[in-house]
Structure formats: structure tokens, C-alpha cells
Amino acid sequence: MLAIVCPGQGAQKPGFLSPWRELPGVEEALSALSEAAGIDLLRHGTESDADTIRDTAVAQPLLVAAGIIAASSLHQGQDLPAADAVAGHSVGELTAAALGGVLSDEDAMRLVAVRSRAMATAAAAEPTSMAAVVGGVREDVLAAIERHGLHPANLNSAAQVVAAGASEKIAALAEDGPAKARVIPLQVAGAFHTPYMAGAREELAGFAPTLQPSDPAVPLISNAAGEVVTSGARYLELIVDQVASPVDWEACMAELRARGVTAMIEVAPAGTLTGLAKRELKGIALANLNTPDDLEPARALVREHAGTAATDQEA
Known part of the structure; x- marks a missing residue:
């Protein structure tokens, strides 16, 4: 069983999108995502310094876009099976929603733009x-x-x-x-995922009805106690509440363990969640998808592990 996971705020590093822009179509894709988010993602992901991309209103859209680009590159031109589950830490859950088919890439970027600005204002x-x-x-x-x-x-x-x-x-x-x-x-100016974010939650609640979510194409494991999301409507409820509620990544990992996960790929900028998995999900295969050089090893992991849980159940 293969899980694809998406990191949260704090994982970003200056220039981390630079290697990806060399791939065909990436600059065009980033341009479209930038338009949806109302922010220059290519500039911030390749040129901006650490202080600039630490800003919540910059960091969050940048992280969601990076995950979408990395995951799209993983499957582009490949006949690969889908992941058996997706999950994301905090803002990474918006990336997971795009990868799992709950939100279109455009809607994920529209949502993260509102979320990031609302959280920055509350902070x-x-x-x-x-x-x-x-x-x-x-x-x-x-x-x-x-x-x-x-x-x-x-x-x-x-x-x-x-x-x-x-x-x-x-x-x-x-x-x-x-x-x-x-x-x-931590170098964070804000008490995220606490009652201090009540104003941001209200703003998201007002924006959510403009989105058109679909039911997940693959199981999406939520930060809300590891709940497995089964409908697009339920996803929106949870993601609105998430900004003012605890992120329970420990429960997400417990759900992956219960499902029999055998491999995990973390999309760019990767390393935080696979680092936690080394200690909490001992023995599973891990891959960090940080640059295009990581694509082939990650694809090998997909071929070896994706779909094995379903196959075992059928057997």
C-alpha cells in the first residue's frame, strides 16, 4: 500500500522550486496556479529569500503549488497506479485534496489564497x-x-x-x-490551529460555498483525528474547522498503519513527514520527492507498492 503525503508550513526553503522549472510545462503550470492564487509563485519559489517565503500569505500557496507540480510530474507520461491514500499536514491537506481529486488545482489554489491571508490577518x-x-x-x-x-x-x-x-x-x-x-x-508569528484563528475560520466558512468539491478518488486521511474523508462536502467542513483546531498527524499515521501502508512518498518540499514516519511507521519504504532527480526512484516505489492493499484483500 502506497501513501502520498504533503508537508505543511515551515518546510519551504529558498529556491526549492528552481529544479522543477527545467521540466517541460512546469513554468506554464506555475503561471496558471499563480493566477488562481493571485501570487507570483515562480518568483517566490526560485528567487525570494527565507524571510519573504516565511510569510504565511506566501508560504502556504507556495507549498500547495509545489506539491501539485511534484505529484503531476511523478505521473506525467507514465502508466502508474494511483496511490492508495493521500494525507497532508495542515496546509498540506489542501495539496492532498487536489491530489485526491476532491478539489481542482484551481480551487485548491483559490482556497489556499483565502486561507493564508485570513490566517495571516488573525495572527x-x-x-x-x-x-x-x-x-x-x-x-x-x-x-x-x-x-x-x-x-x-x-x-x-x-x-x-x-x-x-x-x-x-x-x-x-x-x-x-x-x-x-x-x-x-518556533519561528512562527501566529497561534495556528487554536481559537486564536476563529476569525480565519469564519472567513473560510464564508468562502467554502464557492467551491465545487468532488468525493475523493482515493482515501483522504484528515488531520481531524485521522478521519477518512468519504465526501467532498465533509472535506470542506473539516478543512474550514482545521484552521482553529489541532492538527493530529499522529492519528493520520495511526490510520495509515492500520491500513497496512508499506511505502510513503512525500512531495516537495519533502523530508518532514517521512522523518516522522521513520520513527512511527518503522519498516516502510520512504521516498522524498524534492527534485526531478527523485522522480525515477519514486516511480519505482509506486510500481512496487501502489495497489497492493487492494490486491491482498481480493486474494
Whole structure:
């Protein structure tokens, strides 16, 4: 069984789209995606510096476009079976929706444009931030986050929870964290996936009816406790709520494990989610699709693993 996964904000790096522009049709595709998002993706993905692409309103559309380009290049001109499941971390779930046939590429870019601007506006309303809490006992970690008046924004793995909230409370957590855990402040100006994003959620709720979702062509595993999305309407409900609710990537990996995943490909800019899978989904085959040089190894993984779960069930 093969899963394709899509990274979230923070994975972007300056110039990471440069290798892809050499492929036929990529510049034209990026131009169309740029028009839908209202942002120059080619310039930001090849020329802009780290500070520029750290801006939420730039980073999120850039990540969704990159994943669409990488996945399209993987299958272009190839007779490859489809993935057995798709999933994405935070904004990566919009990429997954495009790859899974829930949203057209244009609608995915329209949605991420609204999402990113709304989240950036909500983040600017008051000083907030996030911190990764690595290690410790889960109950102790959650208790410490609550004690400091913070929220668990990301449940990334058994060993990593991201806390979010007021900047001074993040600083207090760093000074007085849970036992046997490290608190690592993140370079993020916003308490994403918490009640601080209520305004962004309202804006997305108003925009969602303009979209025309389809039911997933392949199982889409949601950040909402690993729920497997079965309808386009349900996807929109979950993606609207997601901006102000925790991202439970640990549950997504648990669902992949339960489904018998044997291989995972992470689309560009890759490495974060396959890194978590190394520890949580031990023994599965992994591939990072960061440049066109990674296409052939990834295609070999697709040929070997995609569709095997269905075949086993039929047997």
C-alpha cells in the first residue's frame, strides 16, 4: 500500500522550486496556479529569500503549488497506479485534496489564497507564537501546556506536540516545561490551529460555498483525528474547522498503519513527514520527492507498492 503525503508550513526553503522549472510545462503550470492564487509563485519559489517565503500569505500557496507540480510530474507520461491514500499536514491537506481529486488545482489554489491571508490577518491581531515540545510523557506535556494557558496545536507524533498561544506564555513554557522534554520555540508569528484563528475560520466558512468539491478518488486521511474523508462536502467542513483546531498527524499515521501502508512518498518540499514516519511507521519504504532527480526512484516505489492493499484483500 502506497501513501502520498504533503508537508505543511515551515518546510519551504529558498529556491526549492528552481529544479522543477527545467521540466517541460512546469513554468506554464506555475503561471496558471499563480493566477488562481493571485501570487507570483515562480518568483517566490526560485528567487525570494527565507524571510519573504516565511510569510504565511506566501508560504502556504507556495507549498500547495509545489506539491501539485511534484505529484503531476511523478505521473506525467507514465502508466502508474494511483496511490492508495493521500494525507497532508495542515496546509498540506489542501495539496492532498487536489491530489485526491476532491478539489481542482484551481480551487485548491483559490482556497489556499483565502486561507493564508485570513490566517495571516488573525495572527497579526495580537502577539502569538508556537513551540515544539519534544520528549516527555504525553500526559505531562499536555498538562504543562494547559497550565501555561496554551493550546496543543499539533500532535505530530508520540514524541512531539506543538504548543501555541500568547508569546509571553510560550516564553514561560520554555522556562518551565514538562519533565524530560525539550521546548523549542518556533519561528512562527501566529497561534495556528487554536481559537486564536476563529476569525480565519469564519472567513473560510464564508468562502467554502464557492467551491465545487468532488468525493475523493482515493482515501483522504484528515488531520481531524485521522478521519477518512468519504465526501467532498465533509472535506470542506473539516478543512474550514482545521484552521482553529489541532492538527493530529499522529492519528493520520495511526490510520495509515492500520491500513497496512508499506511505502510513503512525500512531495516537495519533502523530508518532514517521512522523518516522522521513520520513527512511527518503522519498516516502510520512504521516498522524498524534492527534485526531478527523485522522480525515477519514486516511480519505482509506486510500481512496487501502489495497489497492493487492494490486491491482498481480493486474494
